[in-house]
Amino acid sequence: MFLTRKAQLVAPEQTLPGRSERTFPISGRHRVLDAPVVTDEVPEGLEVAVFGLGCFWGAEEIYWQVPGVWSTSVGYAGGTTPNPSYEEVCSGATNHTEAVRIVFDPSKVSYADLVKTFFEVHDPTQGFRQGNDIGTQYRSAIYYTSPEQEKVARELTAVYGAELERRRLGQxxxxxxxASETTYYYAEDQHQQYLAKNPNGYRCHANTGVKFPATA
Incomplete structure (x- = not known):
């Protein structure tokens, strides 16, 4: 991966200018799920979840394997620069984090279960890094799409946070x-379903090893 050593976000007025529209095409169909990759229009009955949990290659692979997930994509969220490139995001000058966008069927998998998976498969205590991947683009993030999602996200964060602190693993x-505060920008096509195209590619799963408490 393209590494930086950015340890803090930059002031919004100092971020890169970006561009008015996406300048690259994205494949129409998901290689694994045979669903649309670009899901700006979501079928009735499905919901969207957006998470940042380090390198988006491995994050997307985890979620496309979850039963009830209809489509996944990778992109950039939480930043200021419009339509950034991968290199710009990795420079630390756009304030984006690498993100995975998940379209799921809530009758088959709950948002709560997606959040629990989120906490179990990365280390949410590391700030602007995941393992050896250092930079603001690797920060942990949840971008909720409804008041109900916010409630679930905050409640489960408190539960998992208490468990990590009990084990002295940090905050x-x-x-x-x-999600309405930040635009999700789809990443370049070579990053979409990267590990389906490159099965021996890089995966970063710098998790704490702590399962979500069964009582939650």
Whole structure:
């Protein structure tokens, strides 16, 4: 991966200018799920979840394997620069984090279960890093799409945070914001379903090893 050592976000007025529209095509169909990759229009009855949990290659692979997930994509969220490139995001000058967008059927998998998976498969205490991947683009984030999602996200963050503190593993640094405050920009096509195209590719799963408490 393209690494930086950015340890803090930059002032919004200092971020890169970006561009008015996406300048690259994205494949129409998901290689694994045979669903649309670009899901700006979501079928009735489905919901959207957006998470940042380190390198988006491995994050997307985890979620496309979850029963009830209809489509996944990778992109950039939480930043300021419009339509950023991968290189720009990795420079730390756009304030985006690498993100995975999940379209799921809530009758088959709950948002709560997606959040529990989120906490179990990465380390939410590391700030602007995941393992050896260092930079603001690797920060932990939940961008909720409804008041109900916000309630679930905050409640489960408190539960998991208490468990990590009980084990003296640190405090959760996960950014929790409404998705409406930040535009999700789809990443370049080579990053979509990257590990389906490159099965031996890089995976970063710097998790704490702590399962979500069964009582939650």
């Amino acid at each position: 959760i640094t996960t950014e929790i914001r409404p």
